[in-house]
Amino acid sequence: MPFPYVPSWLLRRLSLALLLLVGLLSGMAHSEKIVADISEGIIKISSNYTGSEIVVFGMIQRDKATISRSEPYDVVIIVRGKKQTLITRRKDRTFGIWINKERQVFRDAPNFYALSSSRALINIAHPALLAKMQIGTENLLLPVSFDPQDRFATYDPFRRAALRRMREKGLYRDEPNTVTFLNESLFRSTISIPADVEVGAYDVTIHLFRDGTLLHSASRTLKVAKTGFEQHAFALARDYGFFYGLACVMIALFTGWLTGVVFRKN
Amino acid sequence: MELYLPIAEMPVNIFVILGMGGTVGFLSGIFGIGGGFLLTPLLIFYGISPAVAVASVTAQITASSTTGALAYLRSGNLDLKLGTVLFSAGIAGSVLGVQAFAILRSLGQLDLIISISYVTFLGAVGTLMVMESVRAIVKARKGISISMRKPGQHNWIHGLPFKMRFKKSKIYVSVLPVVAIGGSIGFLGTVLGIGGGFMLVPALIYLLRVPTAVVIGTSLYQILVTMAVATTLHAATNQTVDIVLALILMIGGTIGAQFGAQIGQKLKAEQLRALLGILVLMVGLRFAVDLVLEPTDHYSIEVRGSD
Numbered sequence: 001m002p003f004p005y006v007p008s009w010l011l012r013r014l015s016l017a018l019l020l021l022v023g024l025l026s027g028m029a030h031s032e033k034i035v036a037d038i039s040e041g042i043i044k045i046s047s048n049y050t051g052s053e054i055v056v057f058g059m060i061q062r063d064k065a066t067i068s069r070s071e072p073y074d075v076v077i078i079v080r081g082k083k084q085t086l087i088t089r090r091k092d093r094t095f096g097i098w099i100n101k102e103r104q105v106f107r108d109a110p111n112f113y114a115l116s117s118s119r120a121l122i123n124i125a126h127p128a129l130l131a132k133m134q135i136g137t138e139n140l141l142l143p144v145s146f147d148p149q150d151r152f153a154t155y156d157p158f159r160r161a162a163l164r165r166m167r168e169k170g171l172y173r174d175e176p177n178t179v180t181f182l183n184e185s186l187f188r189s190t191i192s193i194p195a196d197v198e199v200g201a202y203d204v205t206i207h208l209f210r211d212g213t214l215l216h217s218a219s220r221t222l223k224v225a226k227t228g229f230e231q232h233a234f235a236l237a238r239d240y241g242f243f244y245g246l247a248c249v250m251i252a253l254f255t256g257w258l259t260g261v262v263f264r265k266n
Numbered sequence: 267m268e269l270y271l272p273i274a275e276m277p278v279n280i281f282v283i284l285g286m287g288g289t290v291g292f293l294s295g296i297f298g299i300g301g302g303f304l305l306t307p308l309l310i311f312y313g314i315s316p317a318v319a320v321a322s323v324t325a326q327i328t329a330s331s332t333t334g335a336l337a338y339l340r341s342g343n344l345d346l347k348l349g350t351v352l353f354s355a356g357i358a359g360s361v362l363g364v365q366a367f368a369i370l371r372s373l374g375q376l377d378l379i380i381s382i383s384y385v386t387f388l389g390a391v392g393t394l395m396v397m398e399s400v401r402a403i404v405k406a407r408k409g410i411s412i413s414m415r416k417p418g419q420h421n422w423i424h425g426l427p428f429k430m431r432f433k434k435s436k437i438y439v440s441v442l443p444v445v446a447i448g449g450s451i452g453f454l455g456t457v458l459g460i461g462g463g464f465m466l467v468p469a470l471i472y473l474l475r476v477p478t479a480v481v482i483g484t485s486l487y488q489i490l491v492t493m494a495v496a497t498t499l500h501a502a503t504n505q506t507v508d509i510v511l512a513l514i515l516m517i518g519g520t521i522g523a524q525f526g527a528q529i530g531q532k533l534k535a536e537q538l539r540a541l542l543g544i545l546v547l548m549v550g551l552r553f554a555v556d557l558v559l560e561p562t563d564h565y566s567i568e569v570r571g572s573d
Contacts, residue, residue, distance in 0.1 A: 045270060046270070047269055047270050047510075048268065048269070048270065049270045049277065050268045050277045051277075084569055085569075085570040086567055086568070086569055086570075087374065087568045087569075087570065088565055088566070089374050089565065089566050089567075090564050090565050091561055091565075091566070092564075093560070096558060097382075097557040097558060098557060098559075098560065098561055098564075099378055100375060100377075100378065100566070103374065109569075111569065157565075158565070161563075161564075161565030161567070162565075164565075165563075165566070165567045166567070195270070195276060195277045196275060196276040196277075198275065199275075226272065229272070230270060230272040231272075233273070233509060233510070234272045234273065237272075237501065237505050237507070237509075241501045241502040241503070241505050242498065242501065242502040244501050244507070244509075245497055245498035245499070245501025247509075248325045248497050248498075248501060248507050248509050248512065249325070249328060249494045249497050249498055251325075251329075251509065251512075251513065252325050252326070252328035252332065252494070252512070252516065253328065253329070253332050253494070255329040255332075255513070255516045255517075255520070256328070256330060256331070256336070256490075256516075257332055257333070257336060259329070259332075259333045259520045260332075260333045260336045260337060263524050264337075
């Protein structure tokens, strides 16, 4: 069925395909590369926003010199938010009541991390490489100079609790087997963006692995922004808190007065 | 129907929030209270962060107390002078309260302080109300008429200096207890996201001997001003007032309060006080249970923006 218009994503895809074709014909590439893009570069939050999803798609580009091998290609897609400070606190019983006592601060915690991969991570690369590249939520919140042999850092209960809580909130996710290959070089994946993500820029990184080796990485930026009323209210509250507060009081006084008028008997 | 809240940064079901506001409004209509002490915990339970819940409820209380205060002003049952002294101290308490709120939040002990305060104040006030009203009910059954106010009978508060005359309330007392009461309610109200009517009303009746007829109007007037200041301060200091959330609560609360007020007029004063006392005690108990029982998860996380 012919469409009356060409959707923008299709245009982008076509131009991408053209780009790929040019790349292939020029034969400049020395080995495998990936060219990828995301369906939407910006997610707009308005009053009816309840979450969204993005489609990441791309192509593995090979030159003639590439030796074809039996090992399959693996693609890992990571959507990662900005760094933030995460504090884990543990409650302990003191005088019969449960009080937050010990705490641990994680300075390099992404506010969002969603991973989509073509296979289970363990089949894609060596754990040490995954840890170094922070691939997989298991490899987040580790000390800067992390040694894979460091059992203490891995099993730190504060770190485990932080990961568990972030996973429960759906802000840290591992979704293996969600990158699908349409043929031997075209791949795509759908990644859902939950409703309570923060606004800001997100890095979408696409890694190409084969036989445990990282061949190439590409990245794109995804923006999440509030629009319309949501954006104005948020900006006003953040930048002009005092006046926003005054406006809230005015609205409250008006609503209170109006109620009295509407419901007054006689 | 889902609606995205711009400050809380999460979608909520608009009917659930309307229902919460309506139910609490209904109860506040029956008992003549603001209902913040019920609404804030409900919102936290729904998943809204305590900081946003507390601050947005202050805006909602501002609206509901405006309606009430205007009605009492019209009927002449509002002591403007007493209310003004109370809220002047209340504003000072509110300023301190917002500071304390920010400090406690950074220390990670905000939830604990909120819980302990709820247990303490709700427990104490609830117990007093139930005891007093049961005594009143028993006396009424026996046919003894009692009046809350016995002229000429003074307590220790009337011995304090700096006396001031409040004509409408027909009292002549020192400003010190008035300032102390106003200041504490302002402070607690701001930290806990409650108007504090359930504490202010008994304090005015039992400590200052303000006539019951004037008490509710005056208390609403004091709460209105303190909460308006608290809303502005929360917005300026903590940026946690969600106007969309507050507006839904205002609408729900308004409608609920109208139905509640009709029920409330059919009940006797001491029965109302007993029921309210039980309600207050139950909420206090709920917080006590959470403090004492072992939490299912000992760990909690807090996210702070990159510094």
